[in-house]
Amino acid sequence: MILLSHPTGNANVxxxxxxxxxxxxxxxxxxxLNYRETPALRRLLPESLRLxxxxxxxxxxxxxxxxxxxxxxxxxxxxxxxGLRSLVRRETxxxxxxxxxxxxxxxxxARVAQRKFTGVYAYEDGAxxxxxxxxxxxxxxxxxxxxxxxxxxxTILTEEAEREPEWASTLxxxxxxxxxxxxxxxxxxxxDVVLVASSFTLKTLDAxxxxxxxxxxxxxxxxAPVAPPPPRERNASARSSRLRVxxxxxxxxxxxxxxxxxxxxxxxxxxxLTVIGAKPMTPCAPxxxxxxxxxxxxxxxxxxxxxxMAAHDVFVFPSLFEGFGLVLLEAMAMGLPLxxxxxxxxxxxxxxxxxxYIVPIRSTSAIVERLDFLRRNPATRMExxxxxxxxxxxxxxxxxESTLAACVQTTLAAR
Numbered sequence: 001m002i003l004l005s006h007p008t009g010n011a012n013v014x015x016x017x018x019x020x021x022x023x024x025x026x027x028x029x030x031x032x033l034n035y036r037e038t039p040a041l042r043r044l045l046p047e048s049l050r051l052x053x054x055x056x057x058x059x060x061x062x063x064x065x066x067x068x069x070x071x072x073x074x075x076x077x078x079x080x081x082x083g084l085r086s087l088v089r090r091e092t093x094x095x096x097x098x099x100x101x102x103x104x105x106x107x108x109x110a111r112v113a114q115r116k117f118t119g120v121y122a123y124e125d126g127a128x129x130x131x132x133x134x135x136x137x138x139x140x141x142x143x144x145x146x147x148x149x150x151x152x153x154x155t156i157l158t159e160e161a162e163r164e165p166e167w168a169s170t171l172x173x174x175x176x177x178x179x180x181x182x183x184x185x186x187x188x189x190x191x192d193v194v195l196v197a198s199s200f201t202l203k204t205l206d207a208x209x210x211x212x213x214x215x216x217x218x219x220x221x222x223x224a225p226v227a228p229p230p231p232r233e234r235n236a237s238a239r240s241s242r243l244r245v246x247x248x249x250x251x252x253x254x255x256x257x258x259x260x261x262x263x264x265x266x267x268x269x270x271x272x273l274t275v276i277g278a279k280p281m282t283p284c285a286p287x288x289x290x291x292x293x294x295x296x297x298x299x300x301x302x303x304x305x306x307x308x309m310a311a312h313d314v315f316v317f318p319s320l321f322e323g324f325g326l327v328l329l330e331a332m333a334m335g336l337p338l339x340x341x342x343x344x345x346x347x348x349x350x351x352x353x354x355x356x357y358i359v360p361i362r363s364t365s366a367i368v369e370r371l372d373f374l375r376r377n378p379a380t381r382m383e384x385x386x387x388x389x390x391x392x393x394x395x396x397x398x399x400x401e402s403t404l405a406a407c408v409q410t411t412l413a414a415r
Contacts, residue, residue, distance in 0.1 A: 001027030002142070002408060004121040005108040005130060007073065007100050008032065009058060011326060012146065012197070012220050012400075016121070017062055019401025025408055027117050029066045030108050032073035032100055034058050051301055052077065067111075072103050085281060091177055098180070101126040109133040118412055128183050131190035140415055142408060143191030147323030148204035148343075150176065150184050153254075155207070156321050156343075156361075160253060163362070169282040170252035173321075188213070193411055195404070197324040198345035216407050219348055221397030222329035223306065243271040243375040246312040246336070248305055248327045249319075251277045251287060256318035256341065256361060261290040263316075263367040270375055276300055276308060309334035313381060314374055319344050320361050332356075332392035337384035339370050349395070355388040 002025050006013040009031050020026035035053040042050065058066055075095040079087040087095045105122070109129035112120060119140035122130045124147070131141045147153070153173050161168040168174070188194065188208060194215045196202050202217055245264070249255050264273045273294040279287065300308065305327075309315065315331035315338050322344040329349060331338060338356030340346035352358045359366035374381045 001025065001117050002119045002121050003028050003030065003108065003111060003117045003130075005030040005104060005126060006123050007097075007104045007126060009056065012324075013123070014058060014062075015221065015397045015401050016144070016404055017065075018059065019405045020121070020408065021062060021065060022401065023405035023409065025405055025412075026062075026065050028111065029058075029062055030104060030111065031058070031066065031068055032104055033070045034063075034066050034068040048299075049077075049081070052299075054301070069104060069107055073100050076100055080281075088281075090172065090175060091180060098125070102129075105129045112137060112139065119408065121408070122187075124184060124187065125180075127187040127190070131187060135190060140412055141190055141192045142195060142411070143187060143193065144195045145188075145201060145205075145323070146197070148201045148321055149188075149208050150181055152204035152207040153321045154181075157254060160320060160362075164253055164258050166286045167253035167258055167284060170280050170284050170287065171254060172252065172280070173254065185209075193407070195407070198322075198348050200343055200345065200347070201323045218400060218403050218407065219345065219395055220324055220326055220329060221400045222333040222392040222395045223397075241375075241378075242269075243267075243314060243371060244312040245271050245273045245371060246276070246309060246315050246331070247273070247317065248276040248309075248315075248331075249317065249325075251275070251279050251291075254319065254321055256320050257290070258286065259362055259364045259367060260316055260318050261286075261294075262364040263371065264290075264294060266364070266368050267371055267375075271371060274308065274312065276305060306330065306334055309336055312336060313385075314339060314356075314371065316340070316367060316371070317344060317346075318359070318361070318367060329392055329395055332388040335385045335389045337374065337381060337388050339367060350388070350391065355384055355391050 002020050004017055017029045033056045035057045072095055076088050079095055087093050090096055091098045105126045106129050112133040115137055117139060120130050120134045121142040123144045127143055134141050157171045157174050161171055161174060191213055194213055196215060196217050197220050202215055205211055247260060275294055276297045278298050309331050315336040317325055317328055317340040319341055320343055325344040328338055328340060328345060338350055339359060341361045342358055343361055346358050350356045357370045
């Protein structure tokens with residue numbers, strides 16, 4: 001039986017838990033917060049906070065196996081609203097993301113000592129104490145690496161800080177302390193199996209000194225469309241119509257945002273750009289200026305994000321360093337062609353020129369060229385949209401769950 005842990009539990013974590021549970025392999029799922037709304041909470045909490053907390057509600061199927069430790073995470077979520085940002089400062093804040101990860105890691109390590117499990121499954125930055133305890137008791141360690149290896153990231157992001165100094169404050173990976181990066185290396189060294197979701201993440205492990213571990217690549221799944229995409233045919237005969245362009249993700253330069261915003265400026269009057277994502281806590285003047293020129297949605301529930309996707313023509317994701325980019329599959333499922341880079345799961349998901357385009361990182365000109373072509377060629381764009389939606393259907397969460405469960409089961413049986 002597996003002890004699975006993750007503090008926040010995004011979509012891939014939920015489906016990992018469901019896959020293990022449905023295969024009879026999940027002994028326990030430890031997380032920080034499993035929100036259950038009640039009439040009293042609906043009355044007491046502001047709507048914006050309730051929307052945020054609803055994203056932290058896990059399927060009822062997992063309820064009997066879920067153990068939550070909510071207090072530290074609740075303070076992390078509430079402190080910025082109360083103006084107490086020092087409490088959540090990266091690494092040093094007592095209620096920072098790092099502190100939340102480490103606190104849960106320690107609690108899970110204590111659970112491991114009870115010897116009820118045959119393996120542990122943990123994620124980057126939250127596995128060190130868990131894996132150490134697992135080694136002491138002879139348990140198998142499964143390490144999920146949701147983004148590329150840190151040394152590979154540091155090389156690219158250090159270069160980026162030199163190229164785009166005004167955006168450097170948003171390159172948070174460059175600010176990781178030696179203690180944090182050493183912890184990442186220790187987790188990797190203690191892993192029996194490393195799970196990645198893209199060939200790009202797999203490739204970044206080449207930068208890991210002396211790493212010779214077993215790596216398994218299992219791509220994520222796409223959601224079923226919440227509604228049929230709107231009839232984009234209305235633009236088919238209007239060659240001069242404005243192209244509706246969407247980006248969804250965090251608003252830091254690791255995502256290549258300066259290059260997207262410059263492309264939008266060059267295509268002013270020809271495209272309408274919508275950006276969905278929260279600004280980083282550290283100020284960034286060029287980001288603020290860019291957001292003032294476009295349609296910006298700071299936060300949206302997942303259903304609204306999918307609806308926005310269905311209302312646009314193309315999805316641009318010019319990331320410099322990504323583990324997968326789950327939004328890519330979500331956009332494809334909603335019928336959007338992609339413009340993305342080879343430093344994402346893009347090459348695993350699409351063929352260049354069929355369901356979208358793979359462009360070089362840091363290339364405003366390539367983004368401009370592809371967007372302008374799609375604007376001027378609506379028939380081709382619609383062909384790509386149909387191809388993207390069909391391709392997304394080949395990536396299902398059911399497949400992710402069953403493949404991950406089979407990997408875990410086979411590994412445990414071989415030990």
